């Protein structure tokens with residue numbers, strides 16, 4: 001059983017999505033620094049203590065160990081709780097936090113487009129489900 005994080009502060013990534021009649025909650029928990037193991041890796045903070053959301057790296061606040069954003073994220077696990085939009089069953093999955101280019105149908109624009117997404121399959125009906133990266 002997965003436990004929902006108590007706060008988004010515990011996560012480097014957290015999202016809730018409505019997908020048709022279903023929904024997806026996905027998150028990636030912060031992990032201990034691989035070097036000193038005394039603190040959780042996170043985005044660096046500026047000198048006022050604000051998290052630099054767009055930073056291209058993660059750092060350890062204790063020993064200052066730094067890891068490149070994408071390479072580090074690929075070592076993490078994305079936990080997912082979902083209600084499948086196709087079979088409406090609930091499920092849970094843990095998948096590598098790796099984004100792949102996938103083609104999805106954009107119902108607003110009526111066209112297919114390529115987006116970065118974490119992909120998984122419903123454990124009941126095998127429907128492919130995606131946690132797409134939000135476009136800015």
Ligand SMILES: [Zn+2]
Nearest residue numbers: 033036060063
């Ligand atoms: Zn450290």
Ligand SMILES: [Zn+2]
Nearest residue numbers: 084087122125
């Ligand atoms: Zn399903």
